[in-house]
Amino acid sequence: MSSDRRRRAARPAAPAPSPRRAHVPTRRRVDAPAPGPIPASAAWREGDEVGRRQFVDVGPVELEAGERLPAVRLAYETWGTLSPARDNAVLVMHALTGDSHVTGAAGPGHPTAGWWSTLVGPGAPIDTDRYFVVVPNVLGGCQGSTGPASTAPDGRPWGGRFPHITVRDQVAVEVGLTDALGIDAWALVVGGSLGGLRALEWAASNPSRVRAVAAIATSAQTSGDQIANFHTQIGAIRADPRFADGDYYDAPDGEGPHVGLGIARQIAHASYRSARELDERFGRIPQAAENPLGGGRFAVQSYLDHHGDKLARRFDANTYVVLTRTMITHDLGRDRGGVDAALAQITARALVVAVDSDRLFPPSQSDRIAAGIPGAGPVRTIRSTFGHDGFLIETDQIGPMVEGFLAGG
Numbered sequence: 281m282s283s284d285r286r287r288r289a290a291r292p293a294a295p296a297p298s299p300r301r302a303h304v305p306t307r308r309r310v311d312a313p314a315p316g317p318i319p320a321s322a323a324w325r326e327g328d329e330v331g332r333r334q335f336v337d338v339g340p341v342e343l344e345a346g347e348r349l350p351a352v353r354l355a356y357e358t359w360g361t362l363s364p365a366r367d368n369a370v371l372v373m374h375a376l377t378g379d380s381h382v383t384g385a386a387g388p389g390h391p392t393a394g395w396w397s398t399l400v401g402p403g404a405p406i407d408t409d410r411y412f413v414v415v416p417n418v419l420g421g422c423q424g425s426t427g428p429a430s431t432a433p434d435g436r437p438w439g440g441r442f443p444h445i446t447v448r449d450q451v452a453v454e455v456g457l458t459d460a461l462g463i464d465a466w467a468l469v470v471g472g473s474l475g476g477l478r479a480l481e482w483a484a485s486n487p488s489r490v491r492a493v494a495a496i497a498t499s500a501q502t503s504g505d506q507i508a509n510f511h512t513q514i515g516a517i518r519a520d521p522r523f524a525d526g527d528y529y530d531a532p533d534g535e536g537p538h539v540g541l542g543i544a545r546q547i548a549h550a551s552y553r554s555a556r557e558l559d560e561r562f563g564r565i566p567q568a569a570e571n572p573l574g575g576g577r578f579a580v581q582s583y584l585d586h587h588g589d590k591l592a593r594r595f596d597a598n599t600y601v602v603l604t605r606t607m608i609t610h611d612l613g614r615d616r617g618g619v620d621a622a623l624a625q626i627t628a629r630a631l632v633v634a635v636d637s638d639r640l641f642p643p644s645q646s647d648r649i650a651a652g653i654p655g656a657g658p659v660r661t662i663r664s665t666f667g668h669d670g671f672l673i674e675t676d677q678i679g680p681m682v683e684g685f686l687a688g689g
């Protein structure tokens with residue numbers, strides 16, 4: 281059964297800790313057909329299917345760390361119609377491995393279905409019959425926006441030469457997109473995880489252009505614990521000889537650092553789920569037909585292998601490194617007198633949402649955000665066993681929170 285179907289089948293009507301799957305051991309047959317070779321990079325490239333993507337050229341960008349990108353292009357998708365008063369625009373920000381395809385089915389140019397399809401769409405909590413929804417692929421990304429797989433001025437991919445960028449740079453180019461769309465102020469800027477870092481940066485750096493902000497499972501400043509977690513992921517990628525300091529796009533054998541990227545994803549994925557879920561769902565159950573005492577795997581090992589493999593097939597290792605670095609350096613308070621001062625200058629109404637079992641972006645970080653933003657209500661809590669990924673999974677709880685918040689504006 282697909283995870284979507286499992287979810288629908290067991291989803292409770294009222295918001296509550298979701299019992300679905302948490303107690304269901306998951307085994308996957310190891311003799312399933314392999315999906316084929318892994319590409320050196322799954323970055324979207326010029327000439328690939330465009331799908332629903334649109335593009336805006338933002339021009340040259342002076343970066344916070346001092347370097348310069350001579351030409352920046354953002355890929356984005358939109359749903360709905362901008363009102364004559366231009367007051368119904370909602371900016372949705374994706375997380376680390378997301379993209380502009382927030383809603384809708386998989387199709388040409390979009391190998392995966394929308395990552396927040398139950399939250400965004402016609403009649404959904406972010407109702408595209410009512411709001412004009414804009415979703416950019418982040419600067420540094422690999423799904424159409426300028427990133428390490430893009431062509432540098434010398435005609436070769438940027439690769440390891442791609443400059444250091446920050447969350448502030450990402451937001452600065454999104455301001456360019458906003459200008460190009462003729463939007464003075466967003467009715468809402470919403471994002472989770474890395475998307476939430478950018479949502480907060482939007483509200484802090486452009487207070488007059490953000491009427492409301494929703495920061496979900498995120499932080500105003502990444503912590504030592506988060507930096508440590510992210511550092512090991514970058515280390516796994518760098519240690520893969522096929523990474524070649526980021527210059528693997530034209531490797532003669534067509535191979536890329538999918539081993540390193542897969543291990544990075546495994547480290548990350550374990551932190552995206554709660555210890556309780558991994559214990560209750562997998563525990564010490566051996567993977568089907570494997571004997572751990574004979575060198576085989578437990579089901580949880582197979583599960584992580586699967587997620588590592590799956591990401592390596594749809595993502596670019598350099599983008600993973602570049603975006604992870606933006607999370608490492610994220611500090612809303614940098615050059616603003618500290619985090620509390622930066623939060624205090626946010627004038628937008630604010631919705632702050634935490635996942636109770638999130639061990640990567642713990643609820644204490646949401647508490648700090650809510651305490652610091654003058655227009656924030658109390659933190660809203662998603663009750664979930666799924667940890668950080670609860671912000672992607674528990675849309676039956678997030679939906680009413682976001683819908684009610686939008687209605688209050």
Ligand SMILES: N[C@@H](CCO)C(=O)O
Pocket residue numbers: 375376377378472473474552669672
């Ligand atoms: N599962 C999410 C977690 C990061 O927030 C992602 O892949 O982007």
